[in-house]
Amino acid sequence: MASTKEIQNRIKSIKDTMKITNAMYMISSSKLKKAKKDLENTEPYFYTLQVSLARLLRHLPDMDHLYFENEDDEKKENPKRGYIVVTADKGMAGAYNHNIIKIAEEELANHPDSELYVVGQVGRHYFARKNVPVDIHFQYTAQNPSLHRARVIADKMLENYESGKIDEVYIIYTKMINSVTAEPEMIQLLPFRKMDFKISQADVYHEEIIIEPSPRAVMDRIVPNYITGFIYGALVESFCSEQNSRMMAMDSATRSAKDMLADLSIKYNRARQAAITQEITEVVGGAKALQNKK
Incomplete structure (x- = not known):
């Protein structure tokens, strides 16, 4: 004895x-409340953008645009993909980082000729140890996500997509279902699929709208803002999920x-x-x- x-x-x-552990629990709780409030303050604007996109596509279902998937075009046999992987800057958050990295590794195994853009120190250090090529200029922290950072990331993705460096853009992040459950999720950002905007509504009243200066010019302005909003939402949801996972881990x-x-x-x-x-x-x-x- x-x-x-x-x-x-x-x-x-x-x-x-x-x-x-008690101090880390309280800190994560405070960060979680702030992040949720920031997301709630910006959600109405980006939801309006999504509705505007749906309205435009409802009036112009056959419009051909670089940002949208065209069913009539021949798809590339092996399109080059770009993955935005959102991890944390530190551990001690349960399986939060592991779940995201697992999806990213599976995707890279199936599509080895892909570009990897990692948000968060944990993900960058992990892939560096595994000798997986990561965009060295894409170094953003996961702490305190901001709209400016989301806009910079969106501009980078649009630049690579428009130049043909990548054919498809995906984001792998953690979606917060509720205060207890959070699930890793992969969403295709570019090109958009028109069906995702639910435009096939036969009985919906088609009001007359005037699009100035042109439908293409309007799309050129709305789509980048919508992508910025989606990335910002993903960053904030991931941050909230991280803090929630850390709270649960510290409580345990x-x-x-x-x-x-x-x-x-x-x-x-x-x-x-x-x-x-x-x-x-x-x-x-x-x-x-x-x-x-x-």
Whole structure:
């Protein structure tokens, strides 16, 4: 059995660790609330953009545009893909990073000739250890996602797509379902599929609209803003999921620490009781020895 001193040292060490896990839980909770509020403040604008896109496509279902998938065009046999992979900047968030990296690895295994754009230190360090080529100029942190950062990422993707460097753009991020559940998800950003905007509505009233200066010019302006909004939403949802996963991990660690403290407390009391019993036994034995000597 460990000595009372050893048990006391372990109890002190666990209590110090609990202070850290509790602090990390509170920090993640604060960041989660702020990120959710930022997303709620911007959602109406980007939802309006999506509705506007759907209206335009409803009036112009046969419009041919670079940003949209054309069913009549011949598809490339092996289109070059670009993957935006959103990870965290640090660990201790349960399986959050592992789930995202797993999807990215599966996609790279099926499509080896792909461009990889990684957000977050964990993902970049992981793929660097695996000697997987990553765009070295695409170095963004996962902390405090902003609309400006989303716009810069969107501009980079549009530039590579328009130049033909990549034929398809996907984003792999973590979608927050509720306060308990978050799931990794992969969405195709470019080219858009018209069916995703639910434009095949035969009974919907087709109001007359005037598009100035031209449908193509309007699309050239709306689509980049919509992609920016989608990327921003993905960054914020991933950040919220990360903080939520970290909160759950820290809460689990704190509960485990409490269980360990309870177990150590019992062991400490037993060790102390054994030491007291030993001392009493020695005193009694000494007293008997003195009596026998007399």
